[in-house]
Amino acid sequence: MTAHSKWIQIAIVAALVAVLPFFFPSGYYYRVGALIFVNALSVIGLVILIGYAGQISLGHAGFAGIGAYSCALAPEYLGLHPALAAVLGAVISAGVAALIGRPILKLKGYYLAVATLGFGILVSLVLTNERQLTGGPDGMAVPELGLRDLLRDMGWRLSGGEFWYAICGIVLVVGVWIALNLAASPTGRAMRALHGSEVAARTVGIDVARVKLQAFMISAVYASVAGSLLALQNRFITPDVAGFMHSIEMVSMAVLGGVGSILGAMLGAAILTLLPQVLTVFAEYEQLVLGAIMISVMIFLPRGLLPSIAAKLKGRDE
Amino acid sequence: MKFMSTTALAMLATFGLATAASAEIKLGASLSATGPAAFLGDPEAKTIEMLIDDLNAKGGINGEKIDLTLYDDGGDPNKARTFATRLIEDDEVVAIIGGTTTGTSMSILSVAEDEGIPFISLAGAIQIIDPVKDYVFKTPHTDRMACEKIFDNMKKNGITRIGMISGTDGFGASMEAQCKEVAGSYDIEIIADEIYGPSDADMTPQLTKIKNTEGVEAILNPGFGQGPAIVTRNASQLGIELPLYQSHGVASDSFIELVGPEASEGVRLPGTALLIADILPEDDIQRDVVMAYKTAYEDKYDQNVSTFGGYANDAFLLMVNAMEQAGGEDPDAIREALEATDGLVGTTGVYTMGPDNHLGLDLSAFRMLEIENGGWKSIN
Amino acid sequence: MLTVKGLRSAYGRIEVLHGIDLEVKSGEIVTVVGANGAGKTTLLKCLSGLQPVTDGEMIFRGEVMTTVPAFRRLKLGLAQSPEGRQIFTNLSVEENLRLGAFLFTDDRVERDMEDAFVMFPILKEKRHLVAGGLSGGQQQMLAIARALMGRPTCLLLDRPSMGLAPLLVAQIFDVVKALKARDVTVLLVEQNAYGALKIADRGYVMETGRITMEGPAAALISDPQVREAYLGI
Ligand SMILES: Nc1ncnc2c1ncn2[C@@H]1O[C@H](COP(=O)(O)OP(=O)(O)OP(=O)(O)O)[C@@H](O)[C@H]1O
Ligand SMILES: [Mg+2]
Numbered sequence: 020m021t022a023h024s025k026w027i028q029i030a031i032v033a034a035l036v037a038v039l040p041f042f043f044p045s046g047y048y049y050r051v052g053a054l055i056f057v058n059a060l061s062v063i064g065l066v067i068l069i070g071y072a073g074q075i076s077l078g079h080a081g082f083a084g085i086g087a088y089s090c091a092l093a094p095e096y097l098g099l100h101p102a103l104a105a106v107l108g109a110v111i112s113a114g115v116a117a118l119i120g121r122p123i124l125k126l127k128g129y130y131l132a133v134a135t136l137g138f139g140i141l142v143s144l145v146l147t148n149e150r151q152l153t154g155g156p157d158g159m160a161v162p163e164l165g166l167r168d169l170l171r172d173m174g175w176r177l178s179g180g181e182f183w184y185a186i187c188g189i190v191l192v193v194g195v196w197i198a199l200n201l202a203a204s205p206t207g208r209a210m211r212a213l214h215g216s217e218v219a220a221r222t223v224g225i226d227v228a229r230v231k232l233q234a235f236m237i238s239a240v241y242a243s244v245a246g247s248l249l250a251l252q253n254r255f256i257t258p259d260v261a262g263f264m265h266s267i268e269m270v271s272m273a274v275l276g277g278v279g280s281i282l283g284a285m286l287g288a289a290i291l292t293l294l295p296q297v298l299t300v301f302a303e304y305e306q307l308v309l310g311a312i313m314i315s316v317m318i319f320l321p322r323g324l325l326p327s328i329a330a331k332l333k334g335r336d337e
Numbered sequence: 338m339k340f341m342s343t344t345a346l347a348m349l350a351t352f353g354l355a356t357a358a359s360a361e362i363k364l365g366a367s368l369s370a371t372g373p374a375a376f377l378g379d380p381e382a383k384t385i386e387m388l389i390d391d392l393n394a395k396g397g398i399n400g401e402k403i404d405l406t407l408y409d410d411g412g413d414p415n416k417a418r419t420f421a422t423r424l425i426e427d428d429e430v431v432a433i434i435g436g437t438t439t440g441t442s443m444s445i446l447s448v449a450e451d452e453g454i455p456f457i458s459l460a461g462a463i464q465i466i467d468p469v470k471d472y473v474f475k476t477p478h479t480d481r482m483a484c485e486k487i488f489d490n491m492k493k494n495g496i497t498r499i500g501m502i503s504g505t506d507g508f509g510a511s512m513e514a515q516c517k518e519v520a521g522s523y524d525i526e527i528i529a530d531e532i533y534g535p536s537d538a539d540m541t542p543q544l545t546k547i548k549n550t551e552g553v554e555a556i557l558n559p560g561f562g563q564g565p566a567i568v569t570r571n572a573s574q575l576g577i578e579l580p581l582y583q584s585h586g587v588a589s590d591s592f593i594e595l596v597g598p599e600a601s602e603g604v605r606l607p608g609t610a611l612l613i614a615d616i617l618p619e620d621d622i623q624r625d626v627v628m629a630y631k632t633a634y635e636d637k638y639d640q641n642v643s644t645f646g647g648y649a650n651d652a653f654l655l656m657v658n659a660m661e662q663a664g665g666e667d668p669d670a671i672r673e674a675l676e677a678t679d680g681l682v683g684t685t686g687v688y689t690m691g692p693d694n695h696l697g698l699d700l701s702a703f704r705m706l707e708i709e710n711g712g713w714k715s716i717n
Numbered sequence: 718m719l720t721v722k723g724l725r726s727a728y729g730r731i732e733v734l735h736g737i738d739l740e741v742k743s744g745e746i747v748t749v750v751g752a753n754g755a756g757k758t759t760l761l762k763c764l765s766g767l768q769p770v771t772d773g774e775m776i777f778r779g780e781v782m783t784t785v786p787a788f789r790r791l792k793l794g795l796a797q798s799p800e801g802r803q804i805f806t807n808l809s810v811e812e813n814l815r816l817g818a819f820l821f822t823d824d825r826v827e828r829d830m831e832d833a834f835v836m837f838p839i840l841k842e843k844r845h846l847v848a849g850g851l852s853g854g855q856q857q858m859l860a861i862a863r864a865l866m867g868r869p870t871c872l873l874l875d876r877p878s879m880g881l882a883p884l885l886v887a888q889i890f891d892v893v894k895a896l897k898a899r900d901v902t903v904l905l906v907e908q909n910a911y912g913a914l915k916i917a918d919r920g921y922v923m924e925t926g927r928i929t930m931e932g933p934a935a936a937l938i939s940d941p942q943v944r945e946a947y948l949g950i
Pocket of ligand 1: 733751754756876
């Protein structure tokens, strides 16, 4: 990837975040926008893990759960500011990823998928069963971030929707920037190299186990931050955030948009966040339509929407 | 300031489905009609839709029809919050009914509270209205009230020492905790305490332990779904003669069907008037309301009414009453009127709200019921 | 420079190397020739650390290598260009070369890359293209160039002529020969015994996991047995 295309991609994302609100007819669209950004963030994490490093995870919602519950638990039990709690969540997620990644990243393919799946289920079980701490399946409240009030005192009045749209948008742009820089860095190249051929990666001196672990940890941090953002803006969190369905949703978004491309991942996140909103009229068929879309994309555009379309536009000379 | 490019228009048109019609009161609802809580949300959604149709056919409120926007949040709190935002910001509703589960209700309520839109939840947890929030109300009684009702009945029967066997599912564990909190104030001592998992198929060992505990006078089983049915059957198989108290979580005819009339004989539980509609005495204050709802629902959907649909019915009655009182669609006026609700009769109980009480039910909302010959008998 | 003593290795319970002894001296080109399935690739994989060793010893520049993990061996100066090219097909040519220098961050990386482009001008032309789009010969050049980016003192080459047209084969062998001038010691594994022995200083013949013959390349090439079995003359 050239430096050139990196800045173009960041500019596209930043421009989208900044310009879209001009087309919003009501405050509700800020909410949808913020959700898309949050989902895009965790999907970018998966692009790093799946797209760059070629490792699958069906348990990443577990990290979203850690990030989300950190924002609920740390302020209550440790007296931490919610923003610091989000940072703590990211640190814990990275730590947990390092701990479990060491043994399970030795696995490949289906085995890795099942192991990560187990991890996700474990987290959601703990969140569900430790009801003294987490409120169990009923969930628990998350404290106010406080930044909005601060801005208001400074004379900058934002609605809840606008505020979270802005926060999530900014975090997303930063997330894109980090991911693109990573891709161009030696570590990112090493990830993409081991995706291509682990044997060759070893022969050029890449510590394959370590690079895989790095990808796993970085993607865990992305999911954790996304989970924190979700918790902080929803002000309430249930173990669903760590649930299997959420993990699957993340992977679906990544695969739909194109798992190797950051912009593609964002497109996937946008589509799968918007669809349920568009399909409310056909709520009963929502799952059906989603399934049909996923299957069609897998059959007709196996590399995902964006890469496939880009390839078509460029012509077939590649 | 709206710059509408054609592409943006096309994109937005797909989900800007709301149509502006004047002289209609816009009411919003987000319910879990599908998903894991569908057995609650489905009758709730059907109830609301039915009631709206009826009301509009009769001319609406003060001549204005009600325009209902109903979303299915599938039990997902995140979706529920998005729909709440959409209802308020996009559909511009003046009030919201919904939140089938505690999680979805908690998500909706913070939006409603922020935006100053009155909201009536259909979920059980006490934290929804305690502490009291200006715009948030709810119709179902709390688990704690069920515990109190049960202990009250035990006390009347001279029972002071009991054994508990609780499900570890969300409902069971929550009620177990509530019951233990209030047991002391009814002089009830829990001298045997057992649990079972949501997928356990045999509770004989736990029941045997309780049976063999010296001095146990009754058994209480907070739980939901299959568990209480198995407990009841096992207790009967073991020949346990002690009174068995079940919770409002299984207060439905299907529980008797599941257990069988013989094994369920003598089981006591707190239920609502709706469950015993057919045997309510003529002069019962709730009789008319309960029969009206039951008849209408069962005629329309050819399906038994449930307590949960009853919660929705009551929320609707409360809302309509408040809108009539408020004489319009100003959210703050509706909120005031809701808070001023006084003696409104619903299927769940009689509601009297106040600034520090956004539930408005007392223990009389529950009827203590006993199963007799495969049917219900009031033992108040 | 590189000494192998009594090396044994197995896939599961099936032993495929039954005690290999081999010696590569500094500045030499040494070739190991042998038929399909003789165990040549397995030997190289043992040397580069991709394949576990059950017995025996490998000493590289005075250090015992047997337990050093693969990714560290390059740092010690031992590079491998694996069989079947194994380039990173989804990355650009330039990225492949940069990955060859994964261990280094100094200015020499750019110079080495320019060197590689001088040695293989075609790679410069295609530097921004995806490596998977290169022809077989170009991919082999890239694999060798990438291995050289790791600044090896000793390069292990596994069948660089595999699947190439005769003209390209000659070109590849010329490149290998030229490595000598750059002070790179080469251990070359080949089925194309004639081509390999022609550019090598010394050679080993391998048969089903054993070394059956060794000597100066010129001697082997004229050995009647070798000629019959491997050169088809
Ligand atoms: N991954 C493996 N698992 C099991 N057996 C293997 C494996 N790889 C190679 N073998 C066996 O080990 C023996 C040596 O194989 P190797 O690849 O080292 O031969 P080679 O000399 O490189 O052959 P070629 O000239 O075809 O490349 C063969 O009998 C082969 O079948
Ligand atoms: Mg081979």
